[in-house]
Amino acid sequence: MHELSICYGLMDQVERIAAEQRAVKVVEIVLRIGPLSGVEPQLLAHAFPVAAAGGIAEDAELVIEDMPLRVYCEACDAESEAAPNRLLCGHCGGFYTRVVSGDEMLLARLELEREEEAAIGGSNNTTEDTENTEKTA
Amino acid sequence: MCDTCGCNVTDGNRHLLQEGGELARTRGGRDAVEVLEGLLSANDHQAAHNRDHFAAHGVLAINLMSSPGSGKTSLLEATIEALGDELKIGVIEGDLETENDAKRIRDKGAPAVQIATGSACHLDAHMVHHALHELSLDGLDILFVENVGNLVCPASFDLGQHFNVALLSVTEGDDKPAKYPVMFRSTDLVLLTKSDLLAVLDDFEPAKAEQAVRNLANPAPIFTLSARKGEGMAAWLDWLRDEVARHKTALAAEQTTPIDPNHVHDQRHHHP
Numbered sequence: 001m002h003e004l005s006i007c008y009g010l011m012d013q014v015e016r017i018a019a020e021q022r023a024v025k026v027v028e029i030v031l032r033i034g035p036l037s038g039v040e041p042q043l044l045a046h047a048f049p050v051a052a053a054g055g056i057a058e059d060a061e062l063v064i065e066d067m068p069l070r071v072y073c074e075a076c077d078a079e080s081e082a083a084p085n086r087l088l089c090g091h092c093g094g095f096y097t098r099v100v101s102g103d104e105m106l107l108a109r110l111e112l113e114r115e116e117e118a119a120i121g122g123s124n125n126t127t128e129d130t131e132n133t134e135k136t137a
Numbered sequence: 138m139c140d141t142c143g144c145n146v147t148d149g150n151r152h153l154l155q156e157g158g159e160l161a162r163t164r165g166g167r168d169a170v171e172v173l174e175g176l177l178s179a180n181d182h183q184a185a186h187n188r189d190h191f192a193a194h195g196v197l198a199i200n201l202m203s204s205p206g207s208g209k210t211s212l213l214e215a216t217i218e219a220l221g222d223e224l225k226i227g228v229i230e231g232d233l234e235t236e237n238d239a240k241r242i243r244d245k246g247a248p249a250v251q252i253a254t255g256s257a258c259h260l261d262a263h264m265v266h267h268a269l270h271e272l273s274l275d276g277l278d279i280l281f282v283e284n285v286g287n288l289v290c291p292a293s294f295d296l297g298q299h300f301n302v303a304l305l306s307v308t309e310g311d312d313k314p315a316k317y318p319v320m321f322r323s324t325d326l327v328l329l330t331k332s333d334l335l336a337v338l339d340d341f342e343p344a345k346a347e348q349a350v351r352n353l354a355n356p357a358p359i360f361t362l363s364a365r366k367g368e369g370m371a372a373w374l375d376w377l378r379d380e381v382a383r384h385k386t387a388l389a390a391e392q393t394t395p396i397d398p399n400h401v402h403d404q405r406h407h408h409p
Binding site: 002005006009010012013017021023027031036037038039071084085086087088095096097098099105106107108109110111112113114 | 170177178257289292294314319322352354355
């Protein structure tokens with residue numbers, strides 16, 4: 001059961017990104033998990049509320065996108081679907097294949113609420129603007 | 138420019154605001170941020186750092202994984218006995234509790250540090266790094282990290298090792314690689330252990346175990362041995378000798394930058 005420790009690690013990542021983005025709340029967390037990642041999406045979902053309690057993502061929705069398992073065979077120069085314990089080429093049956101999708105354990109996307117609403121009406125307007133997101137109230 | 142009618146959107150920044158863009162807006166004025174970062178990035182960062190430590194000392198690090206009771210410690214005892222004069226070996230032992238395994242290794246004359254993980258079912262790169270502060274790597278040729286006996290969780294955590302070695306004892310069943318594909322897919326060498334018992338077990342066929350490993354698209358070598366009886370140890374010992382030699386040659390070839398002794402660690406991690 002390493003899903004809980006993975007969830008705690010996820011929370012560290014989310015807190016860091018939320019701080020960088022000046023978010024006040026994390027609304028949604030999207031993960032991509034493949035069947036060869038070694039983590040069980042269901043266990044991750046159970047562990048999530050425990051790890052998220054009291055943090056910025058406490059009320060966030062956890063969305064887990066299951067990734068398909070596909071292998072690439074160099075001999076055939078082709079991809080095929082595979083099963084976790086049978087990663088052979090679907091065309092020639094050879095085992096010199098490479099997993100191209102299915103071993104991911106990724107934090108794909110976050111949906112955030114930023115602090116700009118809270119900042120409006122504040123006395124100092126020193127929010128650091130980046131070149132592409134300049135905004136004038 | 139305003140945020141209401143969209144006049145602040147220019148050709149230069151439009152791509153950031155479109156769906157999937159870094160600053161794309163979603164319902165209710167929320168912001169979606171693309172991340173695409175591994176969930177184990179903190180662990181992977183630490184593992185890379187451990188690898189730098191190993192490189193700085195010219196040590197080959199091997200992560201031993203298997204079920205509990207498949208003979209990891211017995212294999213290490215026999216290996217230290219056989220290679221003791223030839224290669225200097227150090228061991229990090231991972232178990233939930235007790236110092237028993239580290240004691241067994243020390244009794245064979247090799248330095249060993251025990252990590253008691255408490256309730257954690259695997260070692261991670263941070264635990265190994267912590268143990269490295271208690272074990273001098275100076276003069277070592279091989280560092281074995283004996284992971285917690287478990288065919289599931291240890292497979293997901295990079296420790297900074299150069300090789301994964303998975304043990305499968307013949308009392309466990311020849312279909313274990315099919316049942317635990319994540320572990321047996323990622324291993325660089327498979328050892329079928331307790332081979333002396335094959336004579337009395339009619340339900341374990343080494344060829345079937347090998348087929349199950351090949352089905353995972355893993356071309357790793359597979360050796361059959363008994364550490365207790367000394368059978369089949371030569372192939373394993375030769376593999377170690379070859380890999381140590383290859384590792385030292387590779388390290389000598391590439392200029393490695395020594396690690397800063399005052400390095401700062403800002404990675405946090407938790408365990409239940």
